[in-house]
Each structure stands twice: as C-alpha cells, then as structure tokens.
Amino acid sequence: MRMRLTRTDSKDPDFLRLVELLDADLAERDGEDNAFYSQYNGLEQIRHAVLCYASGSEAIGCGAMKQVAPATMEVKRMYVLPGHRGTGIATRVLRELENWASDLKMSRIILETGKRQPEAIRLYEKNGYLRTENFEPYVGVHNSLCFEKQLI
Numbered sequence: 001m002r003m004r005l006t007r008t009d010s011k012d013p014d015f016l017r018l019v020e021l022l023d024a025d026l027a028e029r030d031g032e033d034n035a036f037y038s039q040y041n042g043l044e045q046i047r048h049a050v051l052c053y054a055s056g057s058e059a060i061g062c063g064a065m066k067q068v069a070p071a072t073m074e075v076k077r078m079y080v081l082p083g084h085r086g087t088g089i090a091t092r093v094l095r096e097l098e099n100w101a102s103d104l105k106m107s108r109i110i111l112e113t114g115k116r117q118p119e120a121i122r123l124y125e126k127n128g129y130l131r132t133e134n135f136e137p138y139v140g141v142h143n144s145l146c147f148e149k150q151l152i
Contacts, residue, residue: 002055003089005096010046014059015077018051019043022062022079026114046076048104050096052089060084063093065101068110073101075111078120090123098151107152110135114143121145 008015045066052061061080065073075097080089101109111129113120129147138144 003060003092004053005092006051006053007096007100008049008051010043010049010064012049012051014051015049015062015064016043018059018062018079018081019077021081022077025079043077048073048097048100049077050093050100052080052093054084061089061093063090063097065097065109067106071105071107073097073104073106073109075109078123085119091127094123094127098149102151108148108150110146110148112138112144112146115145116143 010016043064046064047066049062049064051059054060061084063078064076066076068074075094078090078093080093098109109129110132111124112134113124115121124147127149129149132146132148133139134141134144134146138146
C-alpha cells in the first residue's frame with residue numbers, strides 16, 4: 001500500500017477525526033482512569049502533528065508532539081486505524097515526528113503510555129525509546145510508563 005506523510009497542526013480536521021477515535025479507544029482501555037489521563041491530552045499546546053494517508057485521501061494514522069522544555073518534545077496522540085495496524089504506519093509516523101523534532105533543533109523526545117497499551121510499549125521499545133522515571137504529571141501513577149530518546 002502506498003502511503004504519504006503530511007506535517008500539519010492540531011487544527012487539521014483529519015487529525016481531529018483520528019483523535020476522536022483515539023479518545024474513544026482510550027476511554028475503553030483506561031476505564032475509570034480515563035478522566036485523569038484526559039486532562040493531559042488537550043490539543044491547545046500541540047503545534048506539530050503528522051498524518052499518514054493511504055493511497056487515496058483517507059487519513060489512517062497520526063501522531064503529534066508538543067514542546068515541554070527548551071530542547072525537548074513530548075510525543076502525544078499516536079493512533080492508527082484498527083484495520084491498518086501492524087503495517088508499520090505507527091513507526092513511520094513516529095520517525096517523521098523525530099525528524100521534525102530534529103529539524104527544530106530538539107535533542108530529546110519523551111512520552112508517556114499506559115501499561116494497558118502493550119502494542120504502544122512494543123512500538124516505542126522497537127524504535128529505540130528507553131524506559132525512564134515517570135515525569136510530571138505521571139510521577140507515582142501506577143499505570144503510566146515513561147520513555148525517552150536522545151535525538152543528537
């Protein structure tokens with residue numbers, strides 16, 4: 001399948017549609033913990049989003065990042081439509097985010113994911129992310145796993 005990646009922002013309608021699906025998926029997985037996580041998933045501070053399109057014009061995957069320190073971006077809102085999972089789309093989106101962060105002279109990427117998302121954990125480990133101490137606001141949160149990757 002032919003795919004193309006596009007850099008955009010969090011106001012893009014295709015990004016917003018995928019984030020709605022992501023939020024529904026996370027609400028189901030996280031159950032009563034969802035309200036806690038939702039408060040940290042707002043789009044207001046996200047200026048960098050990547051969309052993956054299938055050969056047509058359908059957005060099938062996304063990811064985003066926000067700057068959290070002078071040289072650090074945090075990956076947010078990674079999602080691939082269920083019918084397209086396992087095809088490398090998430091890795092392509094993640095690599096494009098890393099490339100964009102490098103273009104912006106960032107030296108590190110951090111992220112948080114939940115223990116109930118084993119496919120996300122595998123994705124990040126496969127792409128060179130290392131477990132790190134939980135950063136704020138996830139310090140002491142049992143379900144949270146934090147990762148980081150040095151870009152330079």
